[in-house]
Amino acid sequence: MSQHAGEAKILAGGQSLVPAMNFRVVQPSLLIDLNRVAELSFIREEGNVIRVGAMVRERHLEFDKSIEKRTPLLHEAVPNIAHPQIRNRGTIGGSIVHADPAAELPMLMVALSARLKAKNKSGERWMDAKDFFAGMFTTALEPDEILVEIEIPFMPPRTGWSFMEVAPRAGDYAMMGVAALVTLDEDGKCQSAKLVYLNAGDGPLEAIEAAKSLEGEILNEKVIGSVSAFVGEKEINPFGNMHASAEFQRHLAKALTAKTLKTALERAKKI
Numbered sequence: 001m002s003q004h005a006g007e008a009k010i011l012a013g014g015q016s017l018v019p020a021m022n023f024r025v026v027q028p029s030l031l032i033d034l035n036r037v038a039e040l041s042f043i044r045e046e047g048n049v050i051r052v053g054a055m056v057r058e059r060h061l062e063f064d065k066s067i068e069k070r071t072p073l074l075h076e077a078v079p080n081i082a083h084p085q086i087r088n089r090g091t092i093g094g095s096i097v098h099a100d101p102a103a104e105l106p107m108l109m110v111a112l113s114a115r116l117k118a119k120n121k122s123g124e125r126w127m128d129a130k131d132f133f134a135g136m137f138t139t140a141l142e143p144d145e146i147l148v149e150i151e152i153p154f155m156p157p158r159t160g161w162s163f164m165e166v167a168p169r170a171g172d173y174a175m176m177g178v179a180a181l182v183t184l185d186e187d188g189k190c191q192s193a194k195l196v197y198l199n200a201g202d203g204p205l206e207a208i209e210a211a212k213s214l215e216g217e218i219l220n221e222k223v224i225g226s227v228s229a230f231v232g233e234k235e236i237n238p239f240g241n242m243h244a245s246a247e248f249q250r251h252l253a254k255a256l257t258a259k260t261l262k263t264a265l266e267r268a269k270k271i
Contacts, residue, residue, distance in 0.1 A: 001032065001120065001121075001143075001144045001145070001146060002120065002121040002144050004029070004030050004032075005142075005143040005144035006143045007028065007029045007030060008028055008029070008030040008031070008032050009026065009028035009030070009031055009032070010031075010032050010034060010094075010097070010146055011031045011032065011033045011034065011035070012034050012035070012054070012055060012091040012093055012094035013057065013058075013089040013090040013091040013094045014089065014094075015082070015086050015089055015090040015094070016090075016094065016095070016098045016100070017094070017098075034054075034055055034146075035055070037055065039053070040053040040054050040055035040093070040148060040149075041053045041055040041056055041057075042056070043056055043060065043061075043064050043066060043067065044066075045066050045070065048153060048154045049151050049152060049153050049154065050066055050067065050070055050071060050151075050152045050154070051149060051150070051151055051152075052092055052149070052150045052151075052152065053093075053148070053149060053150075054091065054092065054093025054094075054096075054146070054147045054148050054149060054150065055091050055093060056091060056092050056093075057087065057088060057089065057090065057091055057092075058078060058081055058086075058087035058088075058090045058091065058092060058095070058105075059084070059087040059088045061074065061075075061078050061092060062075070062078040062079055062087060070152075070154045070155065071112060071152050071154070071155055072155065072161055073108065073111065073112060073155065073161035073162075073163060073179060073181065074108055074112060074152070076161065076162075076163050077104050077108055077163035077179065078104070080104055080163070080165055080174070080177075081095075081103075081104050081105070082171050083171040086171075092105060092150060093147045093148075093150070096109060096116065096132075096139075096147060096150070097139055097141065097147050098137065099133050099134075099135075099136070099137050099138055099139050099203060100137065101136055101198065101199055101200075101201065101202055101203050101204070102173040102174060102198055102199040103198065104163075104165070104174075104177065104198060106129075106133055106198075106203065106204045107177065107179060107196045107197065107198040107204035107205075108163075108179055108196075109129035109132075109150065109152075109204070110129045110130050110133070110196050110204040110206055111179040111181060111194055111196040111204075111206075112129075112152050112153070112155075113128070113129065113130075113153055114128075114129040114150055114151060114152045114153075115127065115128055115129065115150070115151040116128075116129060116132050116147055116149070116150055116151075117147070117148050117149040117150075117151070118140075118141055118142070118145040118146065118147055118148070119145060119146060119148045120142065120144045120145045120146070121144065124148070126151075127140055129204075130206065133203040133204055134203070135202045135203055136202040136203065138203075155181070156183050157183075157271065158183055158184045158185075158191075158268055158271050159181055159182065159183040159184075159268060159271070160181070160182045160183075160184075160263070160264035160265055160266065160267030160268030160269070160270075160271065161179075161180065161181050161182075161264050161267060162178075162179075162180045162259070162260035162261070162263035162264040162267070163177070163178070163179045163180075163260070164177065164178055164256050164259055164260050164263075165177030165178070165198070165256070166252050166256065168243050173199070174198060174199055175199060175241075175243055175244040175248070175249060175252055176197070176198070176199055176200065176238070176244070176249050176252035176253050176256060177197065177198040177199060177256070178195065178196070178197055178198075178253065178256040178257055178260045179194075179195075179196045179197075179260070180193070180194070180195055180257070180260035180261050180263070180264045181193060181194040181264060182214075182219065182261065182264040182265050182268050183268065184265075184268045184269065188218065188269070189216055189217060189218055190214045190215055190216065190217050190218075190219055191215065192211075192215060193211040193214040193215065193261075194206070194211050195207040195210055195211045195231065195257060195260075195261075197231075197236055197253060199238065199249065200236035200237065200238050200249070200253060201236060201237040201238070201239075202237075205235075205236055205237070207231045207235040207236070207257075208235075209230075209234075209235060210227045210230050210231045210235055210257075213227060213230070214227060219261065219265050224257075224258050224261045224262060224265075225258060227257065227261070228254045228255070228257040228258040228261070229254055231253055231254065231257050232250040232251065232253045232254030232257070233250065233254075236249075236250065236253050238250060238253070
């Protein structure tokens with residue numbers, strides 16, 4: 001990467017890069033294949049975080065017991081990524097770096113407050129997921145850097161979760177998707193919440209104002225309905241596409257926000 005910065009492309013699973021090359025959307029002069037770099041393929045618990053190598057296949061995320069136990073939101077969402085054949089080859093790092101606004105993994109990294117480690121010839125640096133995505137198909141990586149590791153904190157106690165999306169067909173890109181996290185205090189009030197959306201803007205979109213308004217509240221139908229309407233009308237910025245107008249995407253966001261918050265709340269109460 002140091003020798004060919006700006007000209008080379010990293011080949012991980014190839015599930016996004018190869019189709020883009022077939023359609024001449026990208027035409028790199030060199031491919032750097034990471035598939036034999038075994039050091040980039042691992043999932044392990046350390047302290048109160050899970051460390052995941054950038055070359056871990058999405059299929060491994062789907063069935064890993066540590067992911068299921070420590071970050072159940074990620075465990076729930078991964079089966080929604082494309083099809084099993086794609087998940088067999090696609091990597092967590094490849095999907096994150098591709099930064100598709102309609103992809104699940106970038107928005108999940110923001111929802112889970114993940115940190116991402118980039119590395120080049122001279123050193124390494126960590127970035128919060130919320131600062132990593134710079135726009136549509138754009139990240140904060142420098143031309144000579146690669147993503148090598150993802151650090152995901154364990155989900156906090158009394159935290160419920162939910163992931164939902166609506167797609168034209170199973171495995172298609174979602175017209176809208178929502179990840180919700182709700183942490184309750186000892187009195188059953190919302191201590192903190194997080195709402196992150198895919199296909200609602202030019203990257204993973206976090207509804208910060210809506211989530212903030214839930215803090216200190218008892219999450220009943222009225223509160224959830226009000227927040228869901230606010231998100232659909234004010235906080236997201238969908239572009240619309242051949243499958244759904246921007247207006248319909250806003251409708252989906254409103255409906256999915258209500259459903260995911262209710263599910264997350266019920267799960268938080270049972271923990």
